[in-house]
Amino acid sequence: MGLTSAEIEQFQKQGYLVKEGVYTNTDLQPLRQGLTETVQDKCDQLIAEKQLDRDFAEASFKTRLARLYRHNPDAGHQVLMSIWSGRFHGAGMLKALRHPPLVDCVADLIGPDIVATSIYRVRPKVPGYLGGEVPWHQDSGYSMSHCYDYVMITCWIPLVDVTLENGCLWVIPKSHQSGIIRHYTGGHAGFLEVAPEDLPTGAIPVEMSAGSVLLMTSMTPHASFENTTNIVRWSIDLRYQDFEVPSNIDEIPQDYTSDRDPVTMACHPGEAYFVIRDTQHPERETTDPADFAALRQRWDRAQVSGGGRRWTPLSERKIKSS
Ligand SMILES: O=C(O)CCC(=O)C(=O)O
Structure with missing residues (x-):
């Protein structure tokens, strides 16, 4: 499938792009x-x-x-x-992560050799469930600060048609170019949150059909709000990077000792990374669902903690009076 040069340009300028029909109903x-x-x-x-x-x-x-x-x-x-979150690594997940039309689009943005992170999420946004509403943030807000300058691609994929009413994603075009924004811990439903006074203007909702993909940079601010319908707004968000971006490929959880220098760590130290495409050494790719589940479980159980940047709690936010 892949992206046209106009789509690549839109992604680079706007910080996001919607690619229609990447997954068919049968693929999902x-x-x-x-x-x-x-x-x-x-x-x-x-x-x-x-x-x-x-x-x-x-x-x-x-x-x-x-x-x-x-x-x-x-x-x-x-x-x-x-x-919720990355706890699902069952049947269908690896297939969705390795879906060639999606990986082709990602390759057009970051090159042919691709690593995926376990920071993928499955989000059934159920009407009335407050934890389904995700406040404004950049995905980089969750990563180690030495990773801010690397390119990571988030692919947000609805499994049902998404509308304003059922809580589609919102993005702020062009604001990815200004770098990391201050986040606070303890935001809505416990998520990291950017406060209104720090948020760039120009937010837009992105209504999409099931199987389309919203590609975003990890600096693109995004959020989603209430689902006021009677259906579940199911979606997954997958994350990819090239081989240069710090990861824990070829490492084991025990390599993450408390005295390790944080700048040598994976961007998300506690979750398994796995090779999606390796043009030189295809044998390094994770292709077997059982290997994938075992890798995920090994890192999940290890509870590795990183020395990442710590944001201030929202309760300590100081708002300047004008
Ligand atoms: O699916 C949502 O509502 C939020 C998604 C999100 O925040 C993300 O993909 O980082």
Whole structure:
């Protein structure tokens, strides 16, 4: 597939680009299926523990978690936590990460040799679930500060059509060129957050159809707000970089000792990186879902902590009076 030169230019100037039709409905099916199985496993567990009395298995992918959450918010929260963030590394995830039409687009931005990070997220934004609303931030706000000058690409992919009403993403065009913005810890729902007085102007909503991709730089400010519909706004966000960007490829969690110099660490030290494309040594690529899951689990269990930049808590924010 790949990007045209006009699309590459738009990405570079605006800090974002929407590429239509990167995944077909059929391409997305293994991921939806894997997510449905994980939801079912968690429901079965909660039902066995008598924390839930029905699983809404008859509902569609788009509505099931909305109905379950409305019926039993505590159990719904637990189901969401079992797939939220990067905790899902089940069937379909590696396939989505390695999807050749997407990787071709990324290659046009960063070159042919590509590493992906485990900082991918699966986000079922359920109506009424506050944790589904993500305040303004740049993805670089989450990375180690020695990585700010590297290019990392975020690919945000809706699994259902996304609109203003169900909480599509918002971006601020062109503002990626001004570098890192101050973030605060302890923002909405515990996320990092850029305060209104620090936010560039010009935010726009990006409505998209399922399977399209919103490509962003890691300096592009973005956010998403309330889902006021009855359907779940399912999306995934995947992150890629070239071989020059610090990663933990060929390292083990035990290499991350407390006395290690932070500037030698991966941009996100605690999560596994894996090779998506290596034109010289294709044998280094992670292609087997079982290897992928094992790699993820090895780093997840190790709880590696990095010496990254620490932002100030939002509660200590000082607003200048004019
Ligand atoms: O999916 C969302 O609502 C937020 C996504 C996001 O913040 C991200 O991809 O970094």
